[in-house]
Amino acid sequence: MTTLVIHADDVGMCHGANRAFVELSHVGTITSGSVMVPCPWFSEIAEAAASDNTLDCGVHLTLTSEHAHYRWGPLSRVGPTSGLLDDHGFLWPDVTSVRRRAHPEAVEQEWRAQIDRALAMGINVTHLDAHMGSALAPEWCHRYVAVGIDYGVPVLITSTLAAYGPNGHLTAGEEERPGADEAIGAAARTAAAAGMPVFDRVLETDFGRPRHTPPDYPSMLSDLDEGLVYCAFHPCAPGGAEVEAIEPEFHHVRTDEYRIFGTDSWREWLAAKPYRLAGMGELALG
Numbered sequence: 001m002t003t004l005v006i007h008a009d010d011v012g013m014c015h016g017a018n019r020a021f022v023e024l025s026h027v028g029t030i031t032s033g034s035v036m037v038p039c040p041w042f043s044e045i046a047e048a049a050a051s052d053n054t055l056d057c058g059v060h061l062t063l064t065s066e067h068a069h070y071r072w073g074p075l076s077r078v079g080p081t082s083g084l085l086d087d088h089g090f091l092w093p094d095v096t097s098v099r100r101r102a103h104p105e106a107v108e109q110e111w112r113a114q115i116d117r118a119l120a121m122g123i124n125v126t127h128l129d130a131h132m133g134s135a136l137a138p139e140w141c142h143r144y145v146a147v148g149i150d151y152g153v154p155v156l157i158t159s160t161l162a163a164y165g166p167n168g169h170l171t172a173g174e175e176e177r178p179g180a181d182e183a184i185g186a187a188a189r190t191a192a193a194a195g196m197p198v199f200d201r202v203l204e205t206d207f208g209r210p211r212h213t214p215p216d217y218p219s220m221l222s223d224l225d226e227g228l229v230y231c232a233f234h235p236c237a238p239g240g241a242e243v244e245a246i247e248p249e250f251h252h253v254r255t256d257e258y259r260i261f262g263t264d265s266w267r268e269w270l271a272a273k274p275y276r277l278a279g280m281g282e283l284a285l286g
Helices: 015-027 042-050 095-101 104-120 131-136 141-151 180-193 217-221 242-246 251-261 264-272
Strands: 002-011 032-035 057-061 125-130 201-204 228-233 275-277
Touching (some): 002 057, 015 042, 015 242, 032 042, 057 131, 095 131, 104 125, 125 141, 131 141, 131 180, 141 180, 242 251
Parallel strands (some): 002 032, 002 228
16 A cells, blocks of 8 residues: 655745645645745744644755745855855755755754754654755765754655656756765665665656646546655645745646645545555654
8 A cells, every 4th residue: 555645845935835734734635744944934833833733844954045036044154165155145046056065064064953943943843854855965865864863753765866756956967966866875775774764756746837727636646556655745825925926937836736635525535545644753763
């Protein structure tokens, strides 16, 4: 039987992402989520997660700040020599820039600062995963697993890069910095030896779907036969002009996920499938 983790990425990015995670977790169509600690709306979701032990919340380790007019910087006290900062003092807008410039020691320091902040704010951190796949870069993916071991929580990882659906940002710089597939395989073996789950497949939201093309999530999830599958979805509740201004090109993809996942028909469809739904908190190091 396929075990399916239906995950909300980018929690903390904005109010709509927080609202979607909380509401859909209570409905039962989102089984876990992860928070972007450096983002402006982190404190709202931290307060909610600290007071609600039903929320399965990890840390979405963040090394990039990709939006044109909605930026954030690192939590750690790093300077220009760390390689984490762009010319304006924010995190880099793309993973390729991070891979080219960031020092692995500074990357790990920033991850730990984000996890420590989440813990200090009362979040029961259930796992670690990677915003835009950045933690799986070959320069430091072994550190990613080691940090998970150190904090006693699993990390999201697959045994091959091809199985990790959100790999486009990560592979954009591979022609200059090769070795991602070999590195992720070695890191996955270390994770498995430590008792972490290694996912057979990671699916991701289709951000390329045009505005007037109906989404088809049943097709995406209809014939899964892998043992352990992770869905990196990005639901966001609409409201005001927030998410529309942040992502004018594809905000509809996020709000469509929120709308669909909250319907009775979607809950009934999931219930009829031969899948076991699980949160990341259930997949603790064993």
